[in-house]
Amino acid sequence: MSAQAITDELRRWIVAQAEAGCRPQDVLDAMKASGWQEDIAIEAMERTLTERLAEMSEARADPLPPAVPVPGPPPGVLLSAGGRQVQVVAAMALPRVVVFGGLLGTDECQALMEEARPRLARSETVDNATGGSEVNAARTSEGMFFERGETPLIDRIERRIADLLGWPVERGEGLQILRYRPGAEYKPHHDYFDPRYAGTPKILERGGQRVATVVMYLNTPEGGGSTTFPDVGLEVAPVQGNAVFFSYDRAHPATRTLHGGAPVTAGEKWVATKWLREGEFR
Secondary structure, eight states: OOSOOOOHHHHHHHHHHHHTTOOHHHHHHHHHHTTOOHHHHHHHHHHHHHHHHHHHHHHHSOOOOOOOOOOOOOSOSEEEETTEEEEEEEEETTTEEEEEESSSOHHHHHHHHHHHGGGOEEOEEEOTTTSSEEEOTTBOOEEEEOOTTOSHHHHHHHHHHHHHHTOOGGGBOOOEEEEEOTTOOEEEEOSSOOTTSTTHHHHHTTTSOEEEEEEEESSOOSEEOOEEETTTTEEEOOOTTOEEEEEOSSSSGGGOOOEEEOOEEESOEEEEEEEEESSOOO
């Protein structure tokens, strides 16, 4: 065969053999026995099967859910929120990430750590299968939750965040305090509740889907502890009083909000986390 063309008929035959469970070497041998040059036969197989895998992957992909409104700060570099001046240190469009400077005062950071310390316990994560919570090896910190508005300090901080992001206090979960000792970390994860899991409908009854996260740094660790966004190669250094905000307008990896807490290499890292919901959190 002087001029061997890779036709649609050949592609269909290769796909049929692969889906019937034939070994690649057997398919190659059959093509060579029919007069195909080995290099052309290999090219035909590689191209055809690569295209077929891409088609199958696209067919299996989760449909992109519709976007929903999300919180966010107004334009500007120096913002006023709850009577405090907050700086916009850095911002990114996709994912929507904003680093705030001076969201909390040093005295507020210290008070949060002291109020939380007696109530710390091994951190848990949401159990997607049941809607409850469980200890997870991916999260090696200690933590606790304050009720919304539990103390004057908590109430003031929550109202400041609501003012800064244009999102009602009632649509926020209670403030969570976490302490990471040396070696502790939180492996990359998404904060929204994955709709594919059986326990998600139960979780959403309390206020709908999560739509944004605010991580506030209560101290500056001696080493490590950055908040990382692996999909975009972003690291936010944990600096006392600063915070990183990110929003996700749909429960889907397309938001590129996969994030984690890098291991602490020296000292401790303390953070306060605020999750914001679509509706009133009860």
